Structures are given as C-alpha cells and as structure tokens.
Amino acid sequence: MIKNYIKIAWRSIVKNRFFSLLNIFGLAISLSVAILLLTYGRQELSFDKHFSKESNIYRVYMQTTPTYNNENWVQLPNAVAPTMLAEVPEVKSAARLVKLDFTGTASIRVNESNFMENNIYLADSALFNLFDFKFIEGNRKTVFSNPKSVVIAQSKKEQLFGKQEALNKEIVFNQRDTMIVSGVFQDLPLNSSIEGDIFTNIMDSWMGKDIYWSNASYETYCLLSPTANADQVAHLTTALINKHVPADEQYYTQFFLQPLAKVHLYSGHLKHDASSRIGNINTVKTIFILASLIIAIACINYMNLATARSQKNAKEVGVSKVLGAKPYEIKLRFYLETAIVSLISIVIGLLLACALLTTFNNMIGTSINIASLLSLGNLAVLLCIWLAVTLIGGSYPAFYMARIPSLSLMKKWDNKNVASELIRRGLVVFQFTCSIILIIGVLVISLQMKHVQDKDLGYKPTQILTIPMRAITKVDKYESIKQSLLSISGTESISTLQTYPGFGESGKTINAAGAITEGLPVRTCSSRGEVVQTMGLDLLAGSDLPQNISPNDTVCYTLINEVVASYLGFSNPADAIGQPLKSEMMKKSVIVGVVRNFNFSNLKDAIGGYVYYRMNNPSESYRYFVLRYNTANTSTYLDQVRAVFAKEQPEVAFDYQFLDDYIRKQYEVENRTNKVISAFSILTIFVASLGLFGLAAFTAEQRKKEIGVRKVLGASTYKIVKLLSGHFVLLVVLSLIIASPIAWWLFSKWLQDFTFRIQIPWWVFLSAGALALIIAMFTIGYQAMRAARVNPVNSLRDE
Template sequence: MIKNYFKIAWRSLLKNRFFSLLNILGLAVSLTVAILLITYGRQELSFNRQFKQEANIYRVLMQATAEYNHEKWSNLPNAVGPTMLSDIPEVKAFARLVRLDFTGFGSVNANEKNFFEKNIYLTDSSFFDIFDVEFTEGNKQLAFKHPKSVVISASKKENMFGNEPALNKKLIINQQDTLTISGVFQDLPQNSSFESDIFLNMMDSWMGKNVHWSNASYYTFCLLNSNANPKDIEQKTTAFIEKYVPKDRQYYTNFFLQPLSQVYLHSQDLRDNMSTRTGSIDAVKTVFILAMLIIFIACINYMNLATARSQKNAKEVGVNKVLGAHRSQIKFRFYMETGILSFFSICLGLLLATSVLSVFNTIIGTNIHVAQLFSLENIGIALLIWLVITLVGGSYPAFLMANIPSLSLMKNIITQSNIAQYIRKGLVVFQFTCSIVLIIGVIIISLQMRHVADKDLGYQPSNIVTIPIRSINTMDKFNTIKQSIQNLSGTASIATLQTFPGFGESGKTMHRRGETNEGLPVSTSSSRGPVVSALGLHLLAGTDLPEELAATDSTCYVLVNEVVSAYLGYENPQDAVGQRIPTEMSPNSVIKGVVRNFNFTSLKEAVGGYIYYRMLRPNESYRYFLVRYNTDNVAPYVAQIQQIFNQQLPDAAFDYQFLDEHIKNYYTAESRTNNIITSFSMLTIFIACLGLFGLAAFTAEQRKKEIGVRKVLGASIFKIVRLLSGNFVSLISIALLIAIPLGWWVFSGWLQDFNDKITIPWWSFALAGGFAIGIALMTVGYQAVKAAKANPVDSLRDE
C-alpha cells in the first residue's frame, strides 16, 4: 500500500512540475540557511567544552569599586590563585596566565629565522594538567622544571623547525631572553578561548615570583573538587579582600566564578576578555531564532503552494473518495507528497550549504568545515527538520482535501471556512512581519555602524601605522631607526608610546592634592615625542609633551584630557597648564597640556580619564612607534620602514598594524550581527515571496470564473489586477503596523549597548515597509496580470 501511495505522490509531483520545483527551491533555500545557521550556532556553543575536567573548571573574575563604575574584570592580582589553593580546601589547582610584556607580542628568533608572534603567554605549569594538554615532545610534568624553559605548539614547531625535533633547541625573544624548548604540545582546539602557541614559565619572571594584591593583569583559572559549591568558593575568595588587602588598596569589592563553558559566550560585559575569540550568547540566540523562523516560514510556504496546487488535483481526489478512499488515506497521500518533496529539498539544501560554505564563512567571519555539515548531530537535526516539515507543512493541504465533500471536489469547488482563511492570512502577515522587522534591523544597524565609522573620536586614527619596538635592544639603534623613519618623505610625525589608544594602557587612580578618597580612575601611557601631532589630538591649552629631557630633570610631564582637568577643578583648560599635581607616576608631576576628550575605547563606553606622561625613567616601558604618514603609496612606504628595521635588527621580526583597523575590531560582534541580519533578511523576503506567489496563484485559481465574468462585462486588466492585489496589500499593511513597534523595541534595545548611538529615524520604518510592499506587489502582480489576461472562455466553461 505504501508503495502505491509513493507512486501516486510521485506522479502528482511530476504532473505539477512548476509548483513542485517552486516548492523544492523554497524549501531547499530555507534549509540551506537553517543548516548553516544551526551549524554555526552549535559551533559557538561548543567552545571550551572539550576539556575533560570542563565541568569543574572556573575562571575567577572580580568586580571593581564605584570609582571604576563597578566594572567586572577578567584580570586579577596574581595573589588570588595561590591564596585560593592554600586557604580553600575545595580548590584542587589553579593556573594563571599573563601576556608577555602585557601585550603578548614578541619577535622570536628560532633556527636562524625571525617570526613575529602575537599570542605569547606566561603561565603556571599546572595549566597543562588542568586543561589536559597533550605533549608530542617532552613531558608536561617536567616542562617548566628548569629555568628559562619554553613550550611551543606542534604547528609552531613545524613552522619554525620543519620535521626536525624541537626539544632542547633555542628561542630568542625580543633579542633579550634566550630560552630552551622543553616541550611541544598539540595545538589547542580552535573552539577554545586559548590562542597561545608559545608558553613561558611564569615563575621565571617577577610576574610569578612577586605575589601581590595590587596590579590586576593576570587571568586566573581554578579547578574545584567535583562536590564543591561555586557560591561558597566565591564567598571564601571575596573574604580575602578584608583579610589580605590594605583598606587604601581595595579597589575591588568581590570575586566570583565563571564556568569555563561560559567564558566564550558570556563575557561581553567584561573589561579585557583575555582572548580575541569572543562570542555573544545574544548572537547565538539570534541565529537559532532566525533558523527556526526560516524553517517555519518554509512550512508556511509549502502549505500555501501545496494548497494552490491541490485545486488542480481536486477531481482526482474526489474520484478516490468516491471509490472508497478513507480520510486517513487521503491525508497519508498528502503527507507522502510532502515527505518526498521535503526529502529532496533537504538533500539539495545540504549540497547548497556545502557549495556556499566559503561565502557563509566570509560573511559570518567563522571557519566551519564541510565535515561539520555532515556530522551525525547535523544529520540528526536535518532528519528532525524533515519530520517537522512533513508533519507541519503537509497538515494543512492534507486536512483541507480530506474534509471537502466528494461532490465539491468533482465539481472543482473548494471552499474554506472563515477560520481556515484567517489562518492563511495570519500566516502571510506573520511572514511579512518577520521580514519587515529584519529589514528595519538592517537599516538601523547599518546606520549605527556608519555613525561609528564617521564619528569624530577626538583623534585621527586614519593614516597611522603602529610598530612594536621591544626588539630594539640599544639606544643607538632606537635613535637611528626613529630618525631614519622621520627622514622618510612620507612621514608626518612619529611618537614613541607605551601603547596606542584602547590597547594595554595602565590603569591608575587620580587624586586631588591632599585628598585620599576613592579618586578618579585613569588610563595612562608613557610617551616620548609629539603625541598630539602623531595621534591628531585636539590641544585645548598648553603644549605637547617634550621629547628630550635634561639628565637631571626629575619632573613627570603630563598631558591630560578634559575629564582629568575637570576632576582637578579647572573649569578653564588654560588654568590647568603648569599646575603641579600628584600622580601615581610621580608626586612631582606638572600638567604640560590639556586635550579634548577622545574615545580611546569603543563608543559603547563613556569617555574616561586619560593621561600621557613623559619622564626620564617611566614606570612603563615604550613598546610602539606611532607613525603618522601623509602618502597615498602606503605599501611602498611601509616597505621602506621594514627595510630600516631589517638593516638595524637583522635578528628580529618586523610587524605593524594600522590603527584604524585595530578600532574596527571593537565592533566585530556588531559587524557579524549586521552581516547575519542583512544576508538572511533578504533570503527571508525571498522565501516569503515564494509563499505569496503560491497564495496569489491559489486566489487566482479560485476566482477565475469571477474574473472571466468581469472581463466579459468589460472590466479592464488594471481593475482586475487591483481587485486581486488589494487583499494582499491589506495583509502586508497589517504586517507593517505590527512590525514597526516590534522593530523599534527590538533594535532600540540593541542600541542600548552603545554609549554614543543614533536616534532611530522615522524614514527607516517607511523604507522597510515600502520595500516589502514593493516586492510583494511585484510577486502578486505577476499572477494577477496572468489571470487578467486569461481568455474568459477557458475560465467560464465547466469542462
């Protein structure tokens, strides 16, 4: 019997090739998008879950005091981990990580070749046990047994030494430290928050030996006993503040634990998240919601198209019922049709997903592999989607045709109850509501991202190249390189800085003279050279910082922004110039100049206090040249700088980064969301229009006799098109009325993440609605014109 049903269903699909292909196309596109989105969402959820002890590993976080706006920090003082292990029995182990030189950047000389690395970390030896790191050379228990040891990843070993063993070979970092390779470990998983390919022993450095409760630069992970209560551990760790930290140094209020599985997706609110691999749980939710919406819209489309097609099968179904077919058998036939069609669609969808995977990876900025599409889990999800589409998509035409009397079917009369018509219209409204909301989102997100790009940040990040200089090991070479760059025809100015805006500044507290209250948190950067002209800062009063100082000059010269100047009580920036103030850098600090506030972090955050300072022996070393250039031939200009470095530092690697590219990284998550919504809103519109096409065809089929009568009585094509299109315009207008407040609510919430945001313009809603109505009219108009041009003789005859 099933074989016969299969034959009947197959013949029906072949008989109605156009509708069948339309349905397969709509479902295939929908399933392609859904499969890709689900695969991406599953990959995001898989981060950090592959470690054997993952359930008992936590990252320790802390919350700062009111002077730091109660921020949550992922970096802590280095005393937290050792104290947890010694004072809390439930803590089995801890591991700290800190970036080399607080940046992670370094020039590495290995096997007489130079490499520039951006993820060099110092860590405790316990890291390899907590995260079950496997070694291919050496032994993780002995990796840091001897001083000056370093371990590298297998891919880094292959890059540096090829097929040769790397054990006991030397690495020279920044032309300063010669280290011995004591182990090679298997590459850490790509779906983990750990990016480093090179680990140094923290206990070889003052960073590990000098335990303190002040400098918060260390990422700390702890391994708990399986029966430990994380809330109890948080309370015990927070108690360390009163027990060990002097009152005047308590700039944090409590510690709390973050499960390892949440580090990747639940860290958007943290200051400094350790890894460039950061995700967003909101983005994952958005992806899954989009996938479910697309699958649901695909089901709606199938029902619309299948019902439109069923009009042509009415007599055949009527004959079946007259010959004794039961309702259940009629229903099963339509479910069989749906199952066959959706199966082909899923197969085609998987093939399409494979073919567009590289494009998807580019749009989303991810690295999904083809094997992930065909994993057992994904195949199971595809089968589940097939079952859902078969049951949901096939239900409406199955119940509709099974419940219509045989006589009506034989006369080709298919009438629907008011409830059925309302359901159909409601589904169309739902489809276009979703589509219009997505279009509104595209417009609002695009406007905000353009606002970010065009915003005056208070300095000019374009035409600036940043160059790491920690590998310069003598002052003679430093002066020679700097002067050589200055002499290039394309150089406008050059400054030597601890860091560039928004990357690795030191956090300090500013106090008014004679006060010991909470103070003002400020970001500081040591500077040597014309920082105002190099960064394009707006100098309000005073002068730039001096480049050269007398050998006996003990003054710390500071350049402050308006936030600092106002905090110190100077309403007029000019009044602040020349004033002596106490700073953490030196009690003998003098304000050399005041600059306009500038956004040194993303526009999501309010502008805080910022200080550039110049002194003979700064607390923080210089790490970068910031070079402002005034040439359009950027590649040859950078090549000239590289040649200067290679001549002066033949045993060090050269690297650079454009400052405006660094700033774009602040908005990676937003750009990804924009790309997702832009791409898939267009696909959603396309899929919705396929359903509208089917509904228009169904309506035209139902009203063909009416249309024939109207044409005989003299109705013009325009009037008939208006008659058929009017109802659809009404439905889309209703969708627009629902979508406008919904879109405003959803994307107003999205904008709240930005401290500096646009006001949503009224025309964004009009544009979204106009676009949706225009597309819908084009879709419906085709069927309406086709029906209006039909010969009325064909529609009025019974046979």
C-alpha cells in the same frame, strides 16, 4: 498502503513540476542557511566541553569597588592562585595566565628567521594538566622543570621548524630572551577558550615570582575537588582579601568562581577577557531564533503553496473518500508528500550548505568545517528538522485536504473558506512582517555604522602607522631608527607610546594633590615624542608633553583630557596648566596640557579619563612607534619604513598596523551583524516572495470564472490586474504597520549599546515598506497578468 501513497505523492510532485520546484527550492535555500546556523550554534555550545576535568574547572573573577564602577574583572592579582592553592583545601590545582607584555606580541627569531607572533602567553605549568595538553615532544610533567623553557603548539612548530624536531631548539624573544623548546603540544580544538600558540613559564618572570595583591593582570583557573562546593570556595577565597590585603588597598570586594562550561558564552559581564574566542549566549540564542524563524517561514511557504493546489487535489481527495478512505488516510497521504518534498529539500539544503560554507565562515567569522557539518550530531539535528518540517509544514495541508467533502465531486466545491483564507493571509503578513523588520534593521545598522565612521573621534586616526618596537633593546638604536624614519619624506611626526588608543593602556587612578578620596580611574599611556601632533589631538590649553627631559628629572609630566580636568575641578582648561597632581606614576606629577575629549575606546562607551605622561624610567615601557605620515603613495612609504627596520633590526620581524584599520576592527561584530542581517533579509524576502507567488497563483485560479465574466463584461487587462493585486497591497501595508513598531523597538535597543548613536529616521520605515511593496508587486503582477490575459471562453466553459 504507504507504498501507494508514496507513489501518488511522488507522481504528483513530478507532475506539478513548477510548484514542486518552487517548493523544494524555497525549502532547500532556507534549510541550508538553517543548517549552517544550527551547526554554528552547536559549535558555540560545545565550547570547552571536551576537557576531561571540565566539570571541576572554574575561572576566578572579582568584583571591584564603586571607584571602578563595581566592574567584574577576570584579570586578578597574581597572588590569588598561589594563595588559594595554599589556603583553600578544596582547590587541587590552579594556573595563572597572562599575555606576554599584556599584548601577547613579540618578534621571535628561530634559525635566522624572524616571525611576529601575537599569541604568546606566560602560564603556570599546572595549566597543561588542567586542560589535557597532549605533548608529542617533551613530557607534560617536566616541560617547565628547567628555566627558560618554552612550549609551542604543533601547528606553530611546523611553521617555525618545519618537519624537524623542535625539542631543545632555541627561540629568541624580542632580541632579549633566549628560550629552549621543552615541549610541543597538539593544538587544542578550536572550541577551546584557551588559545595560546606559545607558552613560557610564568615562574621564570617577576610576574609569577613576585607575589602581590595590587596589579590585576592574571587570568586564573582552578581545579576543585569533585566534592567541593564552588560557592563555598568562592566564599573562602573572598575571605582571603581581608586576611592578606590592607583595607586601604582593597579595590576589589569579592571573588567568584565561573564554571568552565560558562566561560565561553556567559562572560559578557566580565571585563578584560584576553581570549579572542569570547562568545555570547545572546548571539547563540539569536542564531537559534533566526534558524527557527527561517524554518518557520519555509514551512509557511510550503503550506501556502501546497494548499494553493487544493482545487486540483480536491478531486483526488473526493474520489478517495468515495472509495472509502478515512480522514486519517487522507492526512497520511499529504504528510507523506510533505515528507518527500522536505527530504529532498534537506538533502539539497545540506549540499548547498557545504557549498556556502566558506562564504558563511567569512561572513560570520567562524571556522566550521565540512566534517562538523556532516557530523553525527548534526545529522541527528537534521532528522529532527525533517520531522518538524513534515509535521508543521504538512499539518495545514493535511487537515485542510482531509476536510474536503466527497461531495466536492458532485458539485462545484466552494472552497472559499473564510477561516483558511484568513490563515493564508495571516501567513503572508507574517512573512512580510519578518522581511520588513529585517530590511529596517539593515538600514538602521548601516546608518549607525556610517555614523560611527564619520564621527569626529576627537583625534585623527587616519594616516597613522603603528609598529611594535619591544624588540629594540638599546636607546641609541631607538634614536637612530627614529631619525631614519623622520628622514623618509612623508613622515610628519613620530611618537613612541605605550600603546595606541583603546589597546592595552594601564588602568590607574588620578587625584588632586593632597586629596584623600579614592580618585578617578583613568587610562594612562606612557609617551615620548610629540603626542598632540602625532595623534592629531585638539590642544585646549598648555602645551604638548616636553620633548627632552634631563636624565635626573623626577617629575611626571601629564597631558590630560577634559574629563580629568573637570574631575579635578578646573572648569577652565587653562587653569589646570602647571597644577600638581596626585598620580600612581610618580609622587610629583604636573599638568602641562589639556586636550579635548577624544574617543579612545569605541563609540559604545562614554569617554572616560585619559592621561598621556612623560617621565624618566616609566614602569610601563614604550611598545609602539606611532607615525603620522602624509603621502599619496602609502605602499611606497610603507616599503621605505620596512627598509629602515630591515637595515637597523635585521633580527626582528617587521609588523605594522594602520590605526584606522584597528578602529574599524572594533566594529567587526557590528559590521558582521549587518552583513548577516542583509543576507537574511534578502533570503526571507526571496522565500516570502515565493510564497506570495504561490498565493497569487491560487487566487488567480480561484477567481478564474469571475475574471472571465468581468472580461466578457468589458473589463480591461489593467483593471483585472488591479483587482487581483489590490488586496495583496493591503497585506503588505498591514505588514509594514505591524513591522514598524517591532523594528523600532528592536533596533532602538540595539542602538542603546552605542553611547554615540543615531535617531532612527522616519524614512527608514517608508523605504522598507516601499521595497517590500515593489517586490510583492513584481511577484503578483506576473500571475495577475497571466490570469487577466486568459481567453474568457476557456475559463467560462464548464467541465
């Protein structure tokens, strides 16, 4: 029986080549995207699950006081790990982790070659045991036994040392520290939250040895005994605050333990995460929803196209029934046809997915490989998709066909079934609603991103070049480089700064001199040189930071923004100039200038307090040359800058970043979202059009006779096209009416993330509707024209 059905199904697929191709094509495209999305989603869910101690590893984070807006920070004081280990018995092991110089960046020198590295960490050696590091050179237990030890990832070893053994070789960091390679570990899988390429021993540095409860910079992981209760441990850890920290120095109130399994996807509420591999459970949910939506739309299409052929199938069903087929047998037959079509589609979809993999990775910023695409788990998911598509996509046709009465053979079967007609139209409305929502989304996101790009940030980030300079060890070297850079034509001004806006400033508090309140948390940036000129800041009162201060000057000179000025109670910026200030930098601080507020973070955040300061021996070192240049030929300019460094610092790798590139990168997620949504809207529109195409074919077929009669009565082709297209236009309009409020709600919510955002303009909805309508008209128009041109003699002839 089944064999027979498969035969019939296959032959009918082959016979109705056009519809079958339409169907398979639509399904395959949708499925390929769904496959990619699901693979990505599964990869996100798999994060950190491969570590053998996964279920007992926790990351510690803390809640800050209201002064710091009760934020939750994953960077803790370096005292937390050792104190937990010593005083909370359930804690079996603990490791701290901090990026070198808080940026992870250094110029390193190996065998006369220079490399700029961005992924360097200081860590406790317990980390290697916690996260199953497998050492191919060196021994896990002893890699940090000797001082000045460094361990590197295998891929890094190959880059730095080639095929040679790396053990006991030297690596020089920033021309200062010479370290000895004591171990090479196998790269951790890409779905690990721990991502460093190079680790040095935190106990070699003051960062590990000088235990303090003030500065919070250290990510802390701990291993609990299997029987421990995490909440209990968190409670005990919180109790350490009162025990060790004086009440007036407590700026955090509570510690929490986050299970390792949640680190990757559930860290949205946590600040200062160092890992670049932070995911978001909402993204994963969105991905699964999108994938389901795509599959649903594809199924709908299938149903529409399958039932559109019902007239042809009616005869076969009728005959089968007369010959004794039971309803379930009819259903089985159509389910089987669906199963075959969807199987072919899935295979093609999988091939397509392999072909689209690179594009997809670039678009979403993932690194899925073919192996994970074809992994056993994924194939199991595909099997489920196949069953789902068969069951869902096949259901409507199967039930619809099983209801065809055998009498359809005797009489002209009247398949103008109101309910099925409604369902079919409902399906089209659903598809177009999805498409229109996505089109609106693309427009809104593009407009917002344009707004972001065009927004006056309050400073001028274009034509600014930043160059890491940590490797410069002597002041006179620094001065000579600065003079050489200034002599390049095109250089307008140079500052040496702790950092550029939004990247690794220090968090400190500022207060009016003599005040006893907690003060205002601000970002501070240690600076030297003409900051106002270099950054393009808008000076409201006072002057730039002083260029030269005497070596025994003990004053900290500050340049504050309006937020700080108004917190200190100066409604008129000019009043603030020369006023004293209570800061963490130096006992004696003074305001020399006030600048207009500028967006140092991204446009999602409101502008907070910002302080540039100049003093002798600041606790934060200068890490970047920041150059403002003005030249027509950037690449020549860059070559000249590079040449200066090559001459002055031959043993240091040269690296640079354009500030506007950095700012653009801040919106990478949004730009990516935009690309993804664009791709999806094109996809859904395409697939929806396929469905509409089928439906139009169906209608034209159904109304063949009516069209014939109308033509005999003298209707023109135009009139008939109008007649056939009319109600589809209504469907699209209906879709627009349904889609608009949903899209408005959805994308208003998306815009909420931005403090600086656009209002969604009304024309966005109209253009989305118009676009959908135009596409629909093209799709239907073809079928309508064809139907309208048929010679009525043919359509009116009976049997």
